[in-house]
Amino acid sequence: MRRRFVIEAVMVASxxxxxxxxxxxxYVLPYSSVLELYEMRDSGEPVMDNPEDDRHVKNKISELIEFFEEPLNRKKIEKALxxxxxxxxPLLLSDTIQFTVVNAVDNAQYGEMFDPIETELILTGMKLNIPLLSDQFEYEDRLIEAGVPVQVYDIEDFEFAVEEGISADDLRV
Structure with a gap:
């Protein structure tokens, strides 16, 4: 069975x-996080601190953009929008990886504590009842503090999330 996670597109590249x-x-991606890839690619700002890592990640960002722009994938995304x-x-990258792009809508429900993309990640996870993957400890802490009813895994726990995960029943202890 395929495991689903809400994630920012840049994390897949990083x-x-x-x-x-x-x-x-x-990997379920709010469309706004796909658009963010273009901003990161075209910006002069580094994505990573190390120049070599930054070049590598920007190259991966460009590859991911090319994947989303392939005619069949672009058509699937446009239909969702x-x-x-x-x-x-599903946008099939390989036998084991597929992407689903969601036309998420920020309804400002969590606008006080989270930026628009973070809010779309939250709402997508809640609406589809799937966990988030994150690499930002502060974001994870704010999710817990706000009592947001969505499961989140730190990127360091990715293999655990894929292999075992924590079921909704486990959380009701």
């Missing part, structure tokens, strides 16, 4: 181990 999961994975909260048909 963390190579996300591209070699031990089991099939579906016609209706709020519609999910694209």
């Amino acid at each position: 963390y190579g181990h996300l591209l070699v999961p031990s089991r099939p994975v579906d 016609q209706v709020p909260w519609r999910e694209s048909a």
Whole structure:
């Protein structure tokens, strides 16, 4: 069975181990995080502190953009963008990785504590009842402090999340 996670598109480009999961994975991306890839690619700002790592990640960002711009993938994404909260048909990267792009809509429900992309990640996880993957401790702490009803895994726990995870029943202890 394919495990699903809500994630920012840039994290897939930044963390190579996300591209070699031990089991099939579906990365669910709010469309705004796909758009963020273009901003990062075109910006003069570094994505990573180390110049060599920055070049590598920007190259991966460009590859991911090319993947999303392939005619079939672009058509699937455009169809999803016609209706709020519609999910694209699966965009197959490999036998073990697929992406689903969601036309997420920030309703400002969590606007006080979270930026628009963070809010869309939260709402996507809640709406689809799937966990988030994050690499930002502060974000994870704010999720807990705000009592946001969504499961979150730190990127360091990715293999655990893919292999075992924590079920909703486990959380009701």
